[in-house]
Amino acid sequence: MQGAENGQFPSTQWTLISRLHSRDEEVSRRALDELCEQYHYPLYCYIRRRGLDHHDAQDVLHDFLAKLIRLEAFKSADEDKGRLRGFLSTALSRYVATWHASNKHHAKDISIDEEMDLAAAEQRFQRERFSDEETPERLFERKWAHELIRHVLRRLKRDYVSRGKEPLFDALRPVLLDGGSLRGHDHETMAAGLGMKPGALRVALSRLLDDFRDMLRAEVAQTVENEEEIDDEISRLMQAFSRK
Known part of the structure; x- marks a missing residue:
């Protein structure tokens, strides 16, 4: 193999x-x-x-x-x-x-x-912090999602560090966790701090999101029976991840 x-x-x-x-x-x-x-x-x-x-x-x-x-x-x-x-x-x-x-x-x-x-x-x-109505099963699902995302983010950071792009990852990580949109973030100041133009920052964010999705799919693929289940599992886990 x-x-x-x-x-x-x-x-x-x-x-x-x-x-x-x-x-x-x-x-x-x-x-x-x-x-x-x-x-x-x-x-x-x-x-x-x-x-x-x-x-x-x-x-x-x-x-x-x-x-x-x-x-x-x-x-x-x-x-x-x-x-x-x-x-x-x-x-x-x-x-x-x-x-x-x-x-x-x-x-x-x-x-x-x-x-x-x-x-x-x-x-x-x-x-x-747990809500009274959160069952053991729902808590397990939520924490499973959290650990999966944490694992993917660690992998993604290692990849960016290996390419000498750790500052870029650290700057865009909050944007990624906030849904992947620069709306609500001072992207011009962010870009200036990285020595980039706003347009280049948007391109970098798009690539980061693609990298994140690819790594997430690869991780989820290891925990489902077949490829057809990947998208549905990701959807379920993202819903669980967003729960407070």
């Missing part, structure tokens, strides 16, 4: 779902590490919103991720064909529902790094 020699698995050929199902243990483990790193916080939010305190949520998430590491949860994935977001939400919901009270006080072998990650997640969770 092209690109496999350097350990990279092109998203155009291998989606995250297919890599999780791979018979190659190294491929599936890398995909799982990617999933856990990117979506750890939405999973934690879901559990906490189900009414569990931090310590119980820590135990549940540890056990659930351990189940994922053994790939047991994906044995039933074919029964829930579609989007990875939906599959994980359903799998976690089932896991929480069957989590026995006797498990609450069993000591867990949790690594120091994992404890630090969960402590950071709890601190972040405590800063959140």
